[in-house]
Amino acid sequence: TMGNWLVNHWFSAAVLAAWLGINIFLFTYYFLFFDWDERYFYTRAILGSALAWARASAKCLNFNSMLILLPVCRNLLSFLRGTCSCCRRTLRKQLDHNLTFHKLVAYALALFTAVHTIAHLFNLERYNHSQQATDGSLPAVLSKMHLHGSNKWLNPIHSNQTTVEYVAFTTIPGLTGVIITLALILMVTSSTEFIRRNYFEVFWYTHHLFLVYFAGLVIHGIAGLVRGQTEKSMEEVHPHRCAQYLTQKDEDCSHDCCKDPEFGSIPAESWKWVLAPFLLYIFERILRVWRGWQKVVVTKVVMHPGHVLELQMQKKGFRMEVGQYIFVNCPDISLMEWHPFTLTSAPEEDFFSIHIRDAGDWTGRLIDTFQQQMPRIKVDGPFGTASEDVFQYEVAMLVGAGIGVTPFASILKSIWYKFQQADQILKTKKIYFYWICRETGAFAWFNDLLASLEQKMAESGKADFLTYRLFLTGWNNSIANNVALHFDTATDTVTGLRHKTIFGRPMWNSEFAAVAAAHPRSVVGVFLCGPGPLAKSLQKSCHQHSSLDPRKVKFYFNKENF
Secondary structure, rough: OOOHHHHHHHEEEEHHHHHHHHHHHHHHHHHHHHHHHHHHHHHHHHHHHHHHHHHHHHHHHHHHHHHOOOHOOOHHHHHHHHOOHHHHHHHHHHHHHHHHHHHHHHHHHHHHHHHHHHHHHHHHHHHHHHHHHHOOHHHHHOOOOHOOOHOOOOOOOOOOOOHHHHHHHHHHHHHHHHHHHHHHHHHHHHHHHHHHHOEEEEHHHHOOOOOOHHHHHHHHHHOOEEHHHHHHHHHHHHHHHHHHHHHOOOOOOOOOOOOOOOEEOOOOOOHHHHHHHHHHHHHHHHHHHHOOOOOOEEEEEEOOOEEEEEEEEEEEOOOOOOOOEEEEEEEOOOOOOOEEEEEOOOOOOOOOEEEEOOOOOOOHHHHHHHHHHHOOEEEEEEEEOOOHHHHHOOOOEEEEEHHHHHHHHHHHHHHHHHOOOOOOOOOOOOOEEEEEEOOHHHHHHHHHHHHHHHHHHHHHHOOEEEEEEEEEOOHHHHHHHHHHHHHOOOOOOOOOEEEEEEEEOOOHHHHHHHHHOOOOOOEEEEEEEHHHHHHHHHHHHHHHHOOOOOOOOOEEEEEOOO
């Protein structure tokens, strides 16, 4: 429910409200300022309210450009996590929404860029129209001011042959505006889920256009094409007194409005907004390079079925928690590219490991390279908040869907180690694990892990500590025939595990009812790493199967963002 969400995510809600509030305030304040301020009386005579639309959106663009780099400063976020380690975990967990906030700011940039561009297209059209007008109107007179002196011009277009296209590609604001907009369009379109998952390299390299974006942004306002009346000129010939005389000036003028108004540019200020975050980001990148040069020893390489590579590594001073991830770089393949991988080892082990699936150019090349030689590996991390909530419940229901099964390798191993060592942190007495996937090929390594856990538990007489169910959602006739032939065998035909594979999707109502019946007085933690729609149905089941009686079963839902 909305109430629960606000309790768990009050920090995110507060940040979101503040961000929206500042955007609305900046836009409204500067819109009214440029629409009413008398220094821009003459500018508005030519441009109308398009001036206010352009300037207000420019302020919001500066504000959001200042924010866009902060959520991707991974080391800064890790530092913040460390400094607020005494804060409640829900607060630290909010820092894992960094990429959601980054995307939100990017969408705002796209919106304000559209508003700013459209407003300036109207402005150029009006400047052009006023320059060509010969009707003696105020815009026409103002557009001829450049003939009276160098700093008297108000209309940047001084020729009747100028087109909007000419201004867009020959002036500094026009050209940088086009370049910035193209860079932004490329960055936004190449960061869709589909491209990130299947063509990570395209996303990675295109995203480095942010350098072009920031360079263009800083240069964009330097020419100062939009002008307003100077303070000195305001005192001498205030528009309220003198505007009427501009269109009807006599040759032998003698009153105090004879003098022409003078205009000055609005100073470029984007650099003031973006300088500090940009320097912070440069520092972040230097820190990443330094951390990347620290020696990593690959202690073991395992090639699993389904073209999955397991790397076990050691690095001096490396300390991990369950549910964290690292960034990996292989200079032999690409000096620039860093790819994120969830850690599949437990903190109790003397190494850290990742499992790499062949899911694109870079991963494919890495797997091939490791099959031929032992290349050098750079590691940055670990990042992310530990998923330690799992240890806080007597009964835990863990749900992994597709690739979302990866973090549970670390969690299940860690729980088992803690259980063996009678760790005081661990309150868990029983685990239900649900694994939902289309095909098990790419996850054969996870099968092996479950099998070894199953064996260890049986050996120590704790076989009932873990109950797991595998749901195969994509299956063909050959699998079905194989299952029919071996229906009576002790182990499963698909996975070779003792627990049978179930074909189709889980019936959550009956799963929850069974857990509630087995643990009538327990608090059950439900953990998901998987897609949004599944989260909704699990949340609904938690709600339906929790008893109103405080002494009876309660289900608490936790969705992890890995």
